[in-house]
Amino acid sequence: MNASTAAVLVETPRRAARRLSSYPVVPLAIIVLMLLVAIGADVVAPHDPEIGSLGLRFKPPAWQAGGSADHLLGTDHLGRDVLSRLLFGARVSLVVGFTAVIVAGLLGVAFGIAAGYLGGWVDEVIMRLTDTWLALPALTFAIFLAAVLGPSELNIVIVLAAVYWTRYARVIRGEVLSLKEREFVRLAIIAGCSRLTIMRRHILPNVLNSAIVLATLMLGVVVVTEAALSFLGVGVPPPKPAWGLMLADGKRGLMAGYWWLTVLPGLCIMLLVLAANLLGDWLRVKLDPQLRQL
Amino acid sequence: MSEPLLELRGLSTHYESARGTRVTRAVDDVSLTVERGTTLGIVGESGSGKSTLALSIMRLLPPAARIVGGQIRFEGEDLLRKSPAEMRAIRGKRIAMILQDPMASLNPLFTIGDQISESLRVHEGASRKSAWTRARRLLEAVRISAPAARMTEFPHQMSGGMRQRIVGAIAVACEPRLLIADEPTTSLDLTIQAQYLSLLRDLQREHHLAMIFITHNLGIVARMCDAVAVMYAGRVVEAGPIREIFNEPAHPYTRALLESVPRLTDDSHARLPAIDGQPPDPSAPPPGCAFHPRCPQRRPRCEAEAPPVTRVGAGHTARCWLHAP
Numbered sequence: 001m002n003a004s005t006a007a008v009l010v011e012t013p014r015r016a017a018r019r020l021s022s023y024p025v026v027p028l029a030i031i032v033l034m035l036l037v038a039i040g041a042d043v044v045a046p047h048d049p050e051i052g053s054l055g056l057r058f059k060p061p062a063w064q065a066g067g068s069a070d071h072l073l074g075t076d077h078l079g080r081d082v083l084s085r086l087l088f089g090a091r092v093s094l095v096v097g098f099t100a101v102i103v104a105g106l107l108g109v110a111f112g113i114a115a116g117y118l119g120g121w122v123d124e125v126i127m128r129l130t131d132t133w134l135a136l137p138a139l140t141f142a143i144f145l146a147a148v149l150g151p152s153e154l155n156i157v158i159v160l161a162a163v164y165w166t167r168y169a170r171v172i173r174g175e176v177l178s179l180k181e182r183e184f185v186r187l188a189i190i191a192g193c194s195r196l197t198i199m200r201r202h203i204l205p206n207v208l209n210s211a212i213v214l215a216t217l218m219l220g221v222v223v224v225t226e227a228a229l230s231f232l233g234v235g236v237p238p239p240k241p242a243w244g245l246m247l248a249d250g251k252r253g254l255m256a257g258y259w260w261l262t263v264l265p266g267l268c269i270m271l272l273v274l275a276a277n278l279l280g281d282w283l284r285v286k287l288d289p290q291l292r293q294l
Numbered sequence: 295m296s297e298p299l300l301e302l303r304g305l306s307t308h309y310e311s312a313r314g315t316r317v318t319r320a321v322d323d324v325s326l327t328v329e330r331g332t333t334l335g336i337v338g339e340s341g342s343g344k345s346t347l348a349l350s351i352m353r354l355l356p357p358a359a360r361i362v363g364g365q366i367r368f369e370g371e372d373l374l375r376k377s378p379a380e381m382r383a384i385r386g387k388r389i390a391m392i393l394q395d396p397m398a399s400l401n402p403l404f405t406i407g408d409q410i411s412e413s414l415r416v417h418e419g420a421s422r423k424s425a426w427t428r429a430r431r432l433l434e435a436v437r438i439s440a441p442a443a444r445m446t447e448f449p450h451q452m453s454g455g456m457r458q459r460i461v462g463a464i465a466v467a468c469e470p471r472l473l474i475a476d477e478p479t480t481s482l483d484l485t486i487q488a489q490y491l492s493l494l495r496d497l498q499r500e501h502h503l504a505m506i507f508i509t510h511n512l513g514i515v516a517r518m519c520d521a522v523a524v525m526y527a528g529r530v531v532e533a534g535p536i537r538e539i540f541n542e543p544a545h546p547y548t549r550a551l552l553e554s555v556p557r558l559t560d561d562s563h564a565r566l567p568a569i570d571g572q573p574p575d576p577s578a579p580p581p582g583c584a585f586h587p588r589c590p591q592r593r594p595r596c597e598a599e600a601p602p603v604t605r606v607g608a609g610h611t612a613r614c615w616l617h618a619p
Contacts, residue, residue: 183398189354190393191413191464192386201412205403 024282030275038091045084046072049241052079058253061260074260076249082260085241086268092242093272096153097223100160104222105215107161108168109207115169116176117199127173130166138163142225146234156235160222168214175207209287216280220273227269243269297370299504300328300351300472305364307343307350312358318577320346320359322528325603328472333498333505335515335536337551338525339573344508347525348474351506352391353381369471387417390465391474392458395481399461400449406433407445410464417468432463435500436493455486459493466497473498474506479514491518512555516540521609524548527574527584534610544612546589583615591616 037044056079060067067074073083115126133141142163149155179185180203188198229235230244238245243265250261307321320343328334336344349355351366353373366373368389376384385391393399400409410429414420420428426445433441436459449457458478465473475494479487491514498505507518515522516536523533524547532545543549553567571588574580580587586596593615601615 183393183395184401187393187399187461187464188401188412190352190385190391191416192382192384193412193416194382197416201404202401206401 024279027275027278027282030271031279034090034094034272034275037087038094041087041091045081045087046070047081047084049080049084049088050239052076052081054079058258060258073264074258076246076261077253077258082246082264085246086243086264088241089243089246089265089268090272092153092236092240093223093226093269096156096160096226096236097219097272100157100164100222100226101215101218103157103161104164104218105168105211107165109172109204109211111165112169112172113176113199113203113207116173117180117195117203123173126169130169133163133166134170139225139228142229143232143234146229151234151237153236153240156226156229159229160225163225164218164222167218168211171210171214172207175210176203179203179206213280213284213287216276216283219276219280223269223272223276298327299330299369300326300506301365301367302326302351303365303367305347305350305366306362307346307355307359308362309359316577319528319579320576321350323364324525324528324530325364326523326530326533328504328506329520330471330504331498331502332520333507333518335507335509335519335522336525337510337512337515337522339510341573341576342525343528343576344525345476348391348476348506348508351474352385352389354385383417386413386470387468388470389472389474390468390470391476392461392465392478394477397454397457397481400457402449405446405448406452406460410460410467413464413467429463429467432467433460435466435497436460436463438463455482455490458482458486458490462490462493462497466501466503469501470503472504472506474508476508477510479509479511487514494518512551524551527576527579529584529613531585531614532610532612534607538607538610542607544606544610544617545585545614546591546616547585548612550588550590583613 052075056071056075057077059071059075059079061074061082062069062072064074071081071083073081073086075081076085111126115123142159145159145162146155149159185198185202188202193201226235227242227244227247230242231248233248236242236245238249246265247262247269250258250265253261303325305321305324306319309318309320310316322343324343324347326334336347338344346355346359349359350361351368351373353361353376355361361374364374368384373381373384400406404412407426407429410432411420411422411425414425414428415422430441430445433444438444438456438459444452449460452460462478478494479490482490494505495518497503505518507515509515519536521533521535522539523530524539524545525531526547532539532543532548539548540552543552547569550567550569554569556566569588574584574587580597582598583589583592583596583601586592589596595615599615601613601618603611603613604617604619606612606617
């Protein structure tokens with residue numbers, strides 16, 4: 001009897017607890033909660049996030065002196081409800097984050113596989129392009145692109161995908177280089193598969209693991225970049241509630257003691273990025289047989 | 295006599311270094327024929343050009359290699375004149391190949407059924423369902439127990455011998471006319487080797503397959519092949535029917551190879567004869583006959599001129615000055 005069957009036979013409560021703790025409960029909970037909030041923002045949010053009342057400007061959170069239960073997390077300089085704006089902001093961050101990560105991933109994986117498998121001038125062109133891309137500071141490049149395209153949510157996605165696809169392309173190309181020397185790819189060639197069939201059926205499924213791990217880790221990067229672009233005024237156009245935008249609006253009030261206008265959206269960004277990174281790290285270990293301890 | 299299934303005429307494949315300064319004659323002026331339904335064994339040391347010869351026939355050479363001359367006639371057509379798309383339609387369909395390593399020959403992410411069905415669907419446009427049924431019958435044919443259950447399993451759930459049999463099933467899926475097996479049993483243990491070889495023989499009989507069997511194991515050649523070609527430094531030094539070669543080897547290299555096979559019946563405790571010296575550097579073979587530095591019967595002429603192909607018996611040829619007219 002080997003070790004794994006023995007382990008199944010004597011599953012003590014302690015062991016079960018350890019198994020549960022091997023799942024990233026906290027990051028998963030954060031992301032799921034944010035997803036739920038983003039989807040149900042219309043239902044959950046107590047006020048309209050874009051319309052405020054000037055008579056209610058700079059109300060502090062409910063637990064501070066002068067706060068009211070009507071605006072749990074206070075109001076901003078236009079009297080808009082901060083809680084509602086944060087809830088709707090989750091929608092912007094997640095929609096932009098997920099779409100950008102997916103679009104960049106599709107581009108990067110496609111280019112990475114083409115470069116790695118086809119080699120030759122295709123590889124040369126794609127890799128020199130990614131070298132050039134990586135030589136440019138990502139944020140500066142993004143600001144430039146965003147300024148050219150103009151602020152809108154769709155443009156943000158385009159900008160983020162355009163800036164970050166190279167990260168995927170490099171990693172995937174490396175994987176493909178080792179995959180294409182594997183015997184099963186040679187067998188597929190011998191069986192008369194075309195290059196397209198081989199890339200689609202034999203290479204792509206084998207690089208998906210890496211692509212998914214990379215996508216999770218990229219989610220954090222993309223969310224921060226989106227927030228930075230919005231903060232700098234080239235991202236999501238006001239009055240839409242985006243966390244980066246809220247930070248920008250709130251920064252003038254920071255010295256005046258209106259801390260909730262900057263701290264709260266900042267906290268949201270931090271939590272999302274942290275959760276995405278923790279989840280990504282966990283996935284990487286989980287999906288990599290070399291790191292996984294069996 | 296009808297036309298042979300495969301005929302190589304003066305085939306030469308060279309590897310060239312990046313600047314074209316070093317040329318390695320991996321396959322040099324090789325002429326061979328394979329009749330329908332028969333097995334040709336190709337034996338030789340590592341680096342003698344066996345695998346390059348196989349890859350030349352499939353037209354799957356690495357970029358540095360180039361076929362510089364000769365003809366490959368298969369079922370009356372010259373394979374060297376086929377476009378890449380035409381070659382793709384031939385590979386797997388009319389000429390199949392089995393690689394050395396059964397562990398790595400299957401895609402870890404697809405089920406056995408998917409992988410056997412794949413070439414049926416690629417080459418014959420079979421529907422998913424009919425390909426699946428045929429794949430199951432193939433699994434039965436390669437003697438895998440509980441084929442229906444195995445169809446949905448993944449390669450890591452199989453043993454090495456089973457995987458090699460599955461690779462065999464994939465190879466014969468489209469009923470090819472010619473099967474090239476490049477040392478298909480080197481990574482299997484001995485009992486599995488024996489089973490696999492008899493399986494290949496059965497498949498060959500059932501499908502009327504011709505085979506090219508590449509190996510350095512003369513015992514396997516004796517068991518599997520109808521004819522044999524001995525390669526040395528990129529050239530076929532001797533070729534002929536199996537009986538002739540084993541009973542009356544004409545070339546000193548063939549003789550030395552046969553003498554270096556251990557025999558169970560031999561009671562003497564004498565050391566096994568070995569061939570002195572090293573195989574030549576293929577990029578700088580010795581002048582004349584490439585075997586002359588190691589040959590016990592060399593003559594002055596061997597060092598100066600390469601021997602021509604000489605007929606020494608029925609269908610039996612050798613490249614050696616001992617037999618040249």
